[in-house]
Amino acid sequence: MSDVLTGAWPVEAIRAAEHEVMAHVPPGALMRRAAAGLARRCVEVLDRVYGTPVVLLVGKGDNGGDALYAGAALARRGAVVRAIAGVQDERVHRAGLTALRAAGGRLVELEDVRERPALVVDGLLGIGGRGGLRPDSARLAVAAEQWRAQGSVVVAVDLPSGVDADTGEVAGAAVTADVTVAFGSLKAGLLVGEGAVRAGLVEVVDIGLSFPAEPLARLVTADAVARWWPRPGPSDDKYTRGVVGIAAGSEQYPGAAVLGTGGALSGPSGYVRYAGAARDAVRTAHPEVVSATSVADAGRVQAWVVGSGLGTDDEAEDAVRQVLATDLPVLLDADGLTIVAREPALVREREAPTVLTPHDREYARLAGDVGPDRIDAARRAARELGVTVLLKGYRTVIAGPDDAPVYVVKAGVPELATAGTGDVLSGVIGSLLAGGVPPAEAAAAGAFVHGTAGRLAAEAGPVVASRVLDHLPAAVQRTIR
Numbered sequence: 511m512s513d514v515l516t517g518a519w520p521v522e523a524i525r526a527a528e529h530e531v532m533a534h535v536p537p538g539a540l541m542r543r544a545a546a547g548l549a550r551r552c553v554e555v556l557d558r559v560y561g562t563p564v565v566l567l568v569g570k571g572d573n574g575g576d577a578l579y580a581g582a583a584l585a586r587r588g589a590v591v592r593a594i595a596g597v598q599d600e601r602v603h604r605a606g607l608t609a610l611r612a613a614g615g616r617l618v619e620l621e622d623v624r625e626r627p628a629l630v631v632d633g634l635l636g637i638g639g640r641g642g643l644r645p646d647s648a649r650l651a652v653a654a655e656q657w658r659a660q661g662s663v664v665v666a667v668d669l670p671s672g673v674d675a676d677t678g679e680v681a682g683a684a685v686t687a688d689v690t691v692a693f694g695s696l697k698a699g700l701l702v703g704e705g706a707v708r709a710g711l712v713e714v715v716d717i718g719l720s721f722p723a724e725p726l727a728r729l730v731t732a733d734a735v736a737r738w739w740p741r742p743g744p745s746d747d748k749y750t751r752g753v754v755g756i757a758a759g760s761e762q763y764p765g766a767a768v769l770g771t772g773g774a775l776s777g778p779s780g781y782v783r784y785a786g787a788a789r790d791a792v793r794t795a796h797p798e799v800v801s802a803t804s805v806a807d808a809g810r811v812q813a814w815v816v817g818s819g820l821g822t823d824d825e826a827e828d829a830v831r832q833v834l835a836t837d838l839p840v841l842l843d844a845d846g847l848t849i850v851a852r853e854p855a856l857v858r859e860r861e862a863p864t865v866l867t868p869h870d871r872e873y874a875r876l877a878g879d880v881g882p883d884r885i886d887a888a889r890r891a892a893r894e895l896g897v898t899v900l901l902k903g904y905r906t907v908i909a910g911p912d913d914a915p916v917y918v919v920k921a922g923v924p925e926l927a928t929a930g931t932g933d934v935l936s937g938v939i940g941s942l943l944a945g946g947v948p949p950a951e952a953a954a955a956g957a958f959v960h961g962t963a964g965r966l967a968a969e970a971g972p973v974v975a976s977r978v979l980d981h982l983p984a985a986v987q988r989t990i991r
C-alpha cells in the first residue's frame with residue numbers, strides 16, 4: 511500500500527510537496543487531478559447524477575476551486591449544480607467558476623436554494639484554514655448540517671471545513687461530512703479528535719505528492735499488524751514464544767483478572783501466568799492459565815501487565831513496584847496509572863519498554879488535561895515520562911518517547927465504551943510484549959485486534975467486555991492471516 515494512503519503529513523509538509531510537484535507539471539494540473547477524484551467520489555454517493563440537485567459551498571481559496579471544478583464535471587453529466595459562496599461572490603476561484611458556468615451551473619445565494627440538495631460539496635476551507643470558521647462560512651456550515659439532518663449526503667473537499675488539519679480540533683461551527691476526499695495524503699486532523707468524527711469515511715486521492723520526511727501519524731492497517739505479529743516456528747516451545755504475567759484484579763474485582771488473562775490468551779505468547787487474589791475466578795474461566803497469589807511467586811515471565819482492578823492500597827502498590835523494578839517490558843493500566851501518577855519516577859527511571867494505557871481521566875492524573883490535540887497530548891506524556899503512551903478513545907493514539915510518527919488505530923467502534931474492555935486490551939498487548947514485539951507496535955497491534963473484536967461483537971449484538979473476548983480469536987485470525 512502506498513505510504514500516502516496511510517501516512518498523515520502536517521500541512522507544512524503537504525505545501526512543500528505540492529510546490530515540488532507543481533514545478534514539474536502544467537499549471538492547474540494538481541487541481542484537475544484533485545477535482546477529478548472528487549467528482550468520481552461524488553458520482554459514487556449519488557443514486558443517479560442526471561437531474562439531481564447538488565449544492566457546492568465555496569470558499570475563497572483553492573479548496574473552493576476544487577469544488578467548482580468537480581461541480582462542473584457533475585453539471586456536464588446533467589446534475590443541477592448551484593454554488594453558494596462563503597465569501598463575497600467575486601472572491602471565489604475565477605477559473606473554477608467559469609468552468610462551472612460553462613457547464614450550466616450557477617452561483618446563487620443560500621436563500622435562493624428552494625429544493626433540498628441530494629449532495630452538498632463542502633469546499634469552504636481546506637488546509638489554508640486558520641482558527642474557527644468566520645461568520646459567512648459558519649452560516650453555510652450550519653446550512654449543511656441542516657440539510658444533512660434531512661437526508662442530504664455531505665462530501666467534504668480535502669477536509670471538513672472548520673476542522674484543524676493537523677490536530678482535528680474544532681473551534682466553533684464546522685461541517686460534518688459523510689465522506690471526505692483528501693488530496694495527496696491523509697491529514698492527522700482526519701484521524702483523531704473531533705475531526706475524525708466530522709470526516710466520516712475518509713478516502714485519499716493520490717495526486718502524485720511525495721514526502722521526504724516521516725509523517726506526523728500513521729494509520730495502522732491489518733497488513734502492518736500481520737507483519738508485526740509473531741508466529742510460532744518449528745523449533746518454538748511455549749517458553750520461547752514468550753510468557754506473559756498478569757498482575758491484575760483482586761477479590762473485589764476478579765473480572766479484571768479474568769478479562770486480562772483472557773485477552774492475553776489470544777495474543778502470540780505461549781504461556782499466560784496470573785499473579786494475584788483472583789486466582790479462583792481465573793482458573794474457572796481459563797484452565798490454561800497458571801496462577802500464583804503474588805508477583806514474587808509467579809515465576810519467570812518475559813513481560814508484565816499490571817494495574818487494573820488492583821485497587822490502590824499498599825498491597826497493590828507493592829505489586830506495581832515489584833513489576834516496575836524488573837528489567838522486563840511492562841504494561842501499566844488503570845490503578846497502576848494512579849499509583850504511578852503519584853510517583854512518576856517509578857516509570858521514568860525504567861530502561862525496559864513501558865507502555866501506559868490511559869483513558870482521558872487517567873491521562874489527566876498523569877499529565878494534565880488531554881485537550882483538543884490528542885496526538886500532541888500522547889507525545890507530550892510519552893516524552894515527559896520516557897514511556898510509550900496509548901491514549902484510548904474513539905481513535906486510539908500511540909506515541910513513543912522518541913520523535914517517531916504516532917500510530918492511530920481506527921478499528922474500534924463506540925460500543926467498546928463499556929466496563930472491562932480496557933482489561934481485555936491490556937492482556938493482548940502484554941502478550942505481544944512477551945512475544946518480543948517493540949512497545950509502540952505491540953500497543954498498535956493490540957489496539958487493532960481489540961478494536962476489530964469490538965466491531966465483530968457489535969455486529970453480533972450488545973457489546974460487553976466478555977463478548978469482546980469471545981470475538982478476539984476471530985479478530986486475530988482475520989487480521990493476520
Ligand SMILES: NC(=O)C1=CN([C@@H]2O[C@H](COP(=O)(O)OP(=O)(O)OC[C@H]3O[C@@H](n4cnc5c(N)ncnc54)[C@H](OP(=O)(O)O)[C@@H]3O)[C@@H](O)[C@H]2O)[C@@H](O)CC1
Pocket residue numbers: 524525527528540541544569570571572573574575576634635636637638639640641642643644647667668669693694717719
Ligand atoms: N496541497 C495540494 O497539493 C493541493 C491542494 N488543493 C486544494 O487546495 C486547498 C488549499 O487551498 P488554499 O491554500 O487556497 O486554502 P483554502 O483552505 O482553500 O482557503 C484558504 C482561504 O480561506 C481563508 N480563510 C482562512 N481561514 C479561514 C476561516 N477560519 N474562515 C473563513 N475563511 C478562512 C483565507 O483567506 P484570508 O485569511 O486571507 O482572508 C484563505 O484565502 C487544499 O485544501 C485542497 O483542497 C488541490 O486543489 C490540489 C493540490
Ligand SMILES: Nc1ncnc2c1ncn2[C@@H]1O[C@H](COP(=O)(O)OP(=O)(O)O)[C@@H](O)[C@H]1O
Pocket residue numbers: 844869902903904905906922923924925926927928929930931932933934935960
Ligand atoms: N467512543 C469510543 N469509540 C471507540 N472505542 C472506544 C470509545 N470509548 C472507549 N473506547 C475503547 O474502549 C476501551 C475502554 O477502555 P477503558 O476505558 O480502560 O475501560 P475499562 O477500564 O472499563 O476496561 C478502550 O480500548 C477504548 O479505546
Ligand SMILES: [K+]
Pocket residue numbers: 573632633634635636666667668669670671
Ligand atoms: K472543505
